Amino acid sequence: MQYKAPRGTQDILPGDSERWQWLERTFREVCALYGYQEIRTPIFEQTELFQRGLGEATEVVTKEMYTFEDRGGRSLTLKPEGTAPAIRAYLENHLGGPGQVTRLYYITPIFRYERPQAGRYRQAHQTGLELIGSGSPEADAEVIDLTLRWYRQLGIQQLTLKVNTLGMRDCRTRYREALLDYARPLLRDLSDEERVRFESNPLRMLDSKDPRVQAAMAEAPTLEAFLEAESQEHFERLLEILGTLGAEFEVDRRLVRGLDYYTKTVFEVQSPDLGAQNALCGGGRYDNLIQEIGGPPTPATGVAMGIERALLALEAAGALPETAAPADAFAIVLTKSPEAERWLADWRSRGLRLLTDPERRSAKSQFRQADKSGAPFAVTIGDEELERGSAKVKQLSTGEEREVAPEAVVEHIRSALEA
RNA sequence: GCGGCAGUAGCUCAGGGGUUAGAGCGCCUGACUGUGGCUCAGGAGGCCGUGGGUUCAAAUCCCAUCUGCCGCCCCA
Numbered sequence: 001m002q003y004k005a006p007r008g009t010q011d012i013l014p015g016d017s018e019r020w021q022w023l024e025r026t027f028r029e030v031c032a033l034y035g036y037q038e039i040r041t042p043i044f045e046q047t048e049l050f051q052r053g054l055g056e057a058t059e060v061v062t063k064e065m066y067t068f069e070d071r072g073g074r075s076l077t078l079k080p081e082g083t084a085p086a087i088r089a090y091l092e093n094h095l096g097g098p099g100q101v102t103r104l105y106y107i108t109p110i111f112r113y114e115r116p117q118a119g120r121y122r123q124a125h126q127t128g129l130e131l132i133g134s135g136s137p138e139a140d141a142e143v144i145d146l147t148l149r150w151y152r153q154l155g156i157q158q159l160t161l162k163v164n165t166l167g168m169r170d171c172r173t174r175y176r177e178a179l180l181d182y183a184r185p186l187l188r189d190l191s192d193e194e195r196v197r198f199e200s201n202p203l204r205m206l207d208s209k210d211p212r213v214q215a216a217m218a219e220a221p222t223l224e225a226f227l228e229a230e231s232q233e234h235f236e237r238l239l240e241i242l243g244t245l246g247a248e249f250e251v252d253r254r255l256v257r258g259l260d261y262y263t264k265t266v267f268e269v270q271s272p273d274l275g276a277q278n279a280l281c282g283g284g285r286y287d288n289l290i291q292e293i294g295g296p297p298t299p300a301t302g303v304a305m306g307i308e309r310a311l312l313a314l315e316a317a318g319a320l321p322e323t324a325a326p327a328d329a330f331a332i333v334l335t336k337s338p339e340a341e342r343w344l345a346d347w348r349s350r351g352l353r354l355l356t357d358p359e360r361r362s363a364k365s366q367f368r369q370a371d372k373s374g375a376p377f378a379v380t381i382g383d384e385e386l387e388r389g390s391a392k393v394k395q396l397s398t399g400e401e402r403e404v405a406p407e408a409v410v411e412h413i414r415s416a417l418e419a
Numbered sequence: 420g421c422g423g424c425a426g427u428a429g430c431u432c433a434g435g436g437g438u439u440a441g442a443g444c445g446c447c448u449g450a451c452u453g454u455g456g457c458u459c460a461g462g463a464g465g466c467c468g469u470g471g472g473u474u475c476a477a478a479u480c481c482c483a484u485c486u487g488c489c490g491c492c493c494c495a
Contacts, residue, residue, distance in 0.1 A: 004468090007486065059493055063420075081495090110495075115420075118488065124495055193420085197492080209491075258494060268494095279495060306495030334453060365448085367455040382453060396455065 008122025055260025135299030325374030
């Protein structure tokens with residue numbers, strides 16, 4: 001085997017691709033229930049959009065982007081997430097304005113240069129939502145509600161919704177400093193790598209898996225003490241609505257997201273079936289992002305959901321749907337007569353999904369193929385049938401076979417399928 | 420980016436220095452002249468991930484590399 005798919009990428013093969021279609025179709029249907037409309041943005045953007053949008057110091061920007069220069073000397077980046085491009089398109093095309101609420105959804109590949117693992121790829125796929133123009137907790141709740149509805153619709157039972165608030169920019173800045181002050185003695189004992197990581201984003205120390213850090217952070221100041229009244233009220237109201245919706249959730253004070261643009265609400269849905277990469281989706285409010293990338297101050301909230309992870313969770317739970325047969329019938333063609341081809345064409349015109357053996361092998365072989373294909377019916381056309389002016393329609397599950405006039409074949413199969 | 424485990428037929432895997440590398444499943448053909456599933460018989464299919472080294476001899480031992488997986492980091 002000479003060529004392989006690049007590291008961290010994968011082919012989505014027949015059988016699997018139907019599951020992807022089902023999952024995407026379900027997502028579109030759920031989005032429609034809330035009036036979200038699809039947006040499709042380019043696969044790459046100006047590098048600066050992500051640097052400004054996600055934050056210069058974030059992991060994604062510093063070490064995970066696929067950045068390249070095109071022949072015109074422009075720096076471009078394969079999109080590592082969907083929000084910044086969606087917002088860029090929203091601004092560029094004037095999809096909303098002051099006082100207007102805009103609802104967008106997307107389904108897109110994303111690219112991150114990471115070490116691959118189950119549930120983590122260099123090309124991954126996300127579905128996502130952006131609710132732009134509302135700063136209310138009701139908006140956050142709508143996004144969470146839609147997300148959970150999708151998972152429920154897919155049949156993912158085991159999941160945990162975690163929510164937290166990060167407050168607004170000012171309180172976060174003050175809290176960061178307080179955390180750093182508190183942790184300074186601890187930082188001296190850590191490796192260079194950890195120190196750099198924590199200094200650039202002290203909130204990470206809160207959910208670190210390093211036991212030394214965990215122990216040291218037990219007595220750390222909490223964000224709650226710094227939270228401004230507005231953020232506090234926003235969060236309380238959100239929790240109240242989530243309760244009303246009947247959503248089960250946990251407040252996780254250590255939930256920190258990796259992108260700088262989040263303000264106030266952050267949330268994550270986790271699956272116990274996914275191992276280390278257990279986040280099914282992540283989202284939250286980003287009231288500063290739009291201004292950050294050159295738009296007017298506009299509040300917004302959204303979520304990004306991993307398609308591969310949803311499929312992995314379904315697979316682990318044994319809840320993946322069976323893939324359907326690719327055809328309604330398999331035509332057993334035992335003649336060279338052009339009349340047979342006309343029959344096939346006519347049946348397809350009437351909407352019959354019909355498979356054939358282009359090699360026109362023996363009857364036995366064609367029947368074997370028919371069986372293997374999963375098509376419920378085999379329709380035989382040979383010289384005998386052409387002479388009599390009828391086809392033999394066989395139901396493969398029962399073995400029952402009857403002669404049917406060619407113009408009645410499709411109706412015959414259709415009514416048998418519905419029965 | 421760090422630590423660990425693993426790559427042999429389409430798939431799951433055995434073989435762990437000594438002739439032409441195996442099994443099960445799958446695939447193709449036949450027994451059955453035009454009827455699938457079951458059975459039986461036959462067949463196709465392998466640079467043993469790749470490159471280098473040790474050795475009289477390497478799928479097997481060593482090194483490097485690539486890819487996957489587990490954990491960390493991070494996140495979808």
